[in-house]
Amino acid sequence: MSLNGLFGPLNPPIKEWRNQRVWLVGASSGIGAALARELARRGARIAVSARREQSLHDVLDEVGGGPDQRPDQRPFDALVLPLDVTNAGALAAARDAIVAAWGGVDVVIWLAALWVPMRADNFDLAAARRTIEINQIGALNLLAAVLPVLLDQGRGQLVLTASVAGWGGMPKALAYGQTKAALNHLAETLWIDLNPRGIGVAVVNPGFVDTPATATNTFTMPALISADEAALRILAGISAGEFNIHFPRRFTGVLKFLRLLPIRCWFAVIRRTTGL
Ligand SMILES: NC(=O)c1ccc[n+]([C@@H]2O[C@H](COP(=O)([O-])OP(=O)(O)OC[C@H]3O[C@@H](n4cnc5c(N)ncnc54)[C@H](OP(=O)(O)O)[C@@H]3O)[C@@H](O)[C@H]2O)c1
Numbered sequence: 001m002s003l004n005g006l007f008g009p010l011n012p013p014i015k016e017w018r019n020q021r022v023w024l025v026g027a028s029s030g031i032g033a034a035l036a037r038e039l040a041r042r043g044a045r046i047a048v049s050a051r052r053e054q055s056l057h058d059v060l061d062e063v064g065g066g067p068d069q070r071p072d073q074r075p076f077d078a079l080v081l082p083l084d085v086t087n088a089g090a091l092a093a094a095r096d097a098i099v100a101a102w103g104g105v106d107v108v109i110w111l112a113a114l115w116v117p118m119r120a121d122n123f124d125l126a127a128a129r130r131t132i133e134i135n136q137i138g139a140l141n142l143l144a145a146v147l148p149v150l151l152d153q154g155r156g157q158l159v160l161t162a163s164v165a166g167w168g169g170m171p172k173a174l175a176y177g178q179t180k181a182a183l184n185h186l187a188e189t190l191w192i193d194l195n196p197r198g199i200g201v202a203v204v205n206p207g208f209v210d211t212p213a214t215a216t217n218t219f220t221m222p223a224l225i226s227a228d229e230a231a232l233r234i235l236a237g238i239s240a241g242e243f244n245i246h247f248p249r250r251f252t253g254v255l256k257f258l259r260l261l262p263i264r265c266w267f268a269v270i271r272r273t274t275g276l
Contacts (some may be wrong), residue, residue, distance in 0.1 A: 009241025010191070011157060011200030014107065017235070018043035021102045023094075025085060025142055028055035030211030031161070032038035034231035035109065036223030037063045042235075045077040047098050047105075050112065053082035085112045085138030099149060107238065108146050109159040110139050113179075115171040115213045128175035139186065150199045153270075157200035159238060160187045163245065164205050164255055168266050171276035191243060202238060205246040206230055207255075219276060223251035248267040 014020060022039055026032040028050035039046050040063040048056045064074035071078070073182060081097055083090035098105055114134045116127045116204060139160060150156040159251075165173040166180025173180075187203035194201050208221035209230045225248050237245030246252040258266050 002032075006179045010195070011202055011238075011241040011244040012155075012198075013241035014157070014239050020044045020106045021047075021104065021110065022107045023047040023049070023092075023097070023098055023105050023146075024109050024111060024233055025049045026161075027059060027114065028052045030109040030111075031206070031209055031227050031230045031234070032109075033053065033059045034227040035111070035234060036060070038228070038231045038235060040064065040074075040076040040078065042256060043076060046100060047079040047081055047094070049081045049083050049085075049094055051082060051084050053080065056082060085141055086133050088141040088144055095145040095149060100210045103155060104153050106145075107147065108142070108150075108184075109161070110142055111161045112138055113161070113163075113176075113213070115176050117217070118174040118176070119172055120174065123174065130159050131175040132179055136175070136182050139183060150194070151197060154198045157238065158190065159202045159204060159234070159245075160190075160196070161204040161206070162187070164207055164252055165256055167205065168270070169261060170270060171274050180256065187243075200241070202243055202245055203235055204237070205244060205252065207246075207248055207251040219274060222273065223248050 017039060022033050022044050024046060026034055027036045027048035032050070036046055036048050036059050040060065048059065050056060060074070060078050060080065064076065079098060079101055081094040083094050085091065113135060114131050116124070116131055117135070118124060118127060146158065150158065156205040160183050160201055162183035163180040166184050168176055184205070187201055191201040207223045209227055210224055211227050214221060228246065233247040234245055258269055
């Protein structure tokens, strides 16, 4: 393996966001909304998807001159494509709309997720199934929609948002954690297949981010950062061609180190620090 293979970027770095065609799936709130606002400011062309259509418009209005500004007079190009990720046909239709409007797509960022805190003593099969349906099957629905386009283009990038909850067992993550572990595995396997075809694949593993999803958490979230900070870190990671974009490093670095130790160390530290 060459030195570049050992130390160089694992994906084609994206240095300039202006005119990049970016599809954000899960952009009506939290990190996805922050990414949409930041990308719009940087002049990217953004397609935003989630179920709440009005929230998607509100996100664009925040950077586009307010609700009275006509969409065709906004300083950036945007498509609002509301959908439910559990509906594979809806994702395919949105893909078609993007290709019809822009001729292709440069970056696809998966952010949609359901977080239902769950432990063994309140196990809820229906909620667990729903979590898998959105977080995991939803991502596969997106893959089915975009892989043919990316492969046909022979370029582009796919970014899957997972979580540090997928790196190891954590309290309350009984349903959520396994879906995020699956996304980490999925991203690695996709990279192996897509890198030789000129297509980038990255996985995002945030620590705790202040968003509507975490607003109901009743425990103290260590190293909590804002959604805007998370968005900047994700864009910096993509720009640098990183495969595993994880942050904040003061938190994720410790978790990564713990994973290198015997599992009893992970159990002990997680139990002691969370008190859960
Ligand atoms: N916040 C954190 O601390 C944290 C930590 C690690 C990882 N993450 C990950 O970061 C990503 C963004 O999370 P967030 O914290 O920003 O949460 P959020 O504010 O709740 O955003 C979740 C997004 O997913 C969309 N979504 C959920 N179900 C959907 C469905 N069935 N179809 C289409 N869209 C759907 C939501 O839109 P609609 O409701 O409008 O559909 C929303 O736009 C998630 O993948 C999450 O797991 C977050």
